[in-house]
Amino acid sequence: MTSAKRTSERAPAAAPERAEPRGWDPGRRAAAGTASARPGPPVAPDHSHELSRLAALLADRTRAAFCLALLDGRAWTAGELAAYARVAPSTASEHLSRLIDGGLLVERRQGRHRYVQLAGPRVAELLESVTAHLDPPATAPRGLRAATASAALARGRTCYDHLAGRLGVALTDAMAVRGLLDQDGGFALTDTGREWFEGALGIPSDALRAGRRPQARGCLDWTERRQHLAGTAGARLCERLLERRWIRRIGTGRAVRLTPEGTTALRELLGLDEEAAGLV
Amino acid sequence: MTSAKRTSERAPAAAPERAEPRGWDPGRRAAAGTASARPGPPVAPDHSHELSRLAALLADRTRAAFCLALLDGRAWTAGELAAYARVAPSTASEHLSRLIDGGLLVERRQGRHRYVQLAGPRVAELLESVTAHLDPPATAPRGLRAATASAALARGRTCYDHLAGRLGVALTDAMAVRGLLDQDGGFALTDTGREWFEGALGIPSDALRAGRRPQARGCLDWTERRQHLAGTAGARLCERLLERRWIRRIGTGRAVRLTPEGTTALRELLGLDEEAAGLV
DNA sequence: ATGACGTATCGGTGGTGGCCGAAGTGTCGC
DNA sequence: GCGACACTTCGGCCACCACCGATACGTCAT
DSSP: OHHHHHHHHHHHHHHHHTTOSSOOOHHHHHHHHGGGSOSSOOOSSOOHHHHHHHHHHHSSHHHHHHHHHHTTSSOEEHHHHHHHHTOOHHHHHHHHHHHHHTTSEEEEEETTEEEEEESOHHHHHHHHHHHTTOOSOOOOOOSHHHHHHHHHHHHOEEETTEEEHHHHHHHHHHHHHTTSEEOSSEEEEOHHHHHHHHHHHOOOHHHHOOTTSOSSEEEEOTTTOSEEEEHHHHHHHHHHHHHTTSEEEOTTSSBEEEOHHHHHHHHHHHOOOTTTTTOO | OHHHHHHHHHHHHHHHHTTOSSOOOHHHHHHHHGGGSOSSOOOSSOOHHHHHHHHHHHSSHHHHHHHHHHTTSSOEEHHHHHHHHTOOHHHHHHHHHHHHHTTSEEEEEETTEEEEEESOHHHHHHHHHHHTTOOSOOOOOOSHHHHHHHHHHHHOEEETTEEEHHHHHHHHHHHHHTTSEEOSSEEEEOHHHHHHHHHHHOOOHHHHOOTTSOSSEEEEOTTTOSEEEEHHHHHHHHHHHHHTTSEEEOTTSSBEEEOHHHHHHHHHHHOOOTTTTTOO
């Protein structure tokens, strides 16, 4: 009973005053050494509850797989995700509800389908930054089909709403060489960079400042282990390249490839060499 | 038994081929609708397992509290953390072992003490970026002592190895105004910024490029909801200000305050106005 | 030595949650 | 209308794990 009572009183009571510096239970803690307690005030607002709640959403294998799949930026149906993660539809449904409640996903009901999608660029950034901290450098693909598919993905792909893979990195590097992007001191579009977006791509500076989202961000690539351009600039760039048919999606996946027109255009605009960038 | 068998065969078998596009169990999935399965190859390397493993480390309230407390960049003993999170020492010990195994923390045993610390700037960045995605704008402090302590923290504090709070934001803004930092196009130190570090602070450019860590990074502040300077530049800056006694720690906590010498020095160097910045 | 203290290990307990199948609800097509 | 289909809800099962107290093991002080 003792243990039952303690756990039951802990769970609810812990919420408001868990990490409060004052208000320790001296009776219980005294035996364990109150003297060792840090005197100064700990971290002010207690975010531990929210942090753990958020982390718990990703702490399940199936939900994590869902989120990573959705990192392609498109909407998936519940059934597709269930098949992808190899769980029963009922299980997938429950997971999706939790992810939506948690604010990571949004849904759009359409007929008998339930389309889900990442809730926005912020969520994509969150997932990117967390996955960027996973050490292991990826596993080699098995089988011919998987190998070619994975090679295509390594060449170029979309990462939520911008370009990644060797293509994304090559574009980023070319922009840095031309002085459009500052990669030395951090990650930022230069003045000439903004002019280039306007002049070369017809993207005005206004279109680059969308709310709180940063104009330029570095996004770590899991195939290249290098940064590529993300943020509004990265999104607009990808958008425009698709529009002008300089890149094209391969099949229905997230892999993209450079078209012949794109090759010449990007060579002109950025001095991008398709072969040197490893895009052939 | 069916369910027992499935779960037991799922756990180990899932690891290598969970998210494989091919190799589905047609018999089982067929009934649930294989036709809806996305044709193209899903995300190439399956990171879902590692992602969920990492997230699980933070998915517990107590462990999350540990990590947030350790965000002050200093080493805590196991007992201190136990008292802080109000759990039994045995419980804290187990959590610490898990966090260390997971690579988030490192330990330094010293006599009968076990000091733990964040494993490095990368872990600090990870925690920052995750906590930055927590919506609620913090709760108001209760009580006078808590209020003054929290006010001091809001004025200025360390955030792992750099400065945060109004002080951190004000410094960042002042640097941006002076053209030392580019906040418009992203977040990067400019050429003049690097010169300033060398000339005004005596920090050579070499000291700013330490391995893979970015020179300048934006770190979102939970009190200000604004970005402040992080990365090697932020760390060196904080270090140097402490060295020159322009700022000083308040008590043993992570709060810092501007000294009189610091006030004049920063007014000269950056045009920083203590009052306008809300530091009084 | 001895006792105090910080921490680790172990066994046990209860709660949480992921999973499934079966049954139910709504939508589409015939 | 009628099935087919996508999804949801429910009940039940099982595994995991956070927690504690008791005990054990080091280290430090006396």
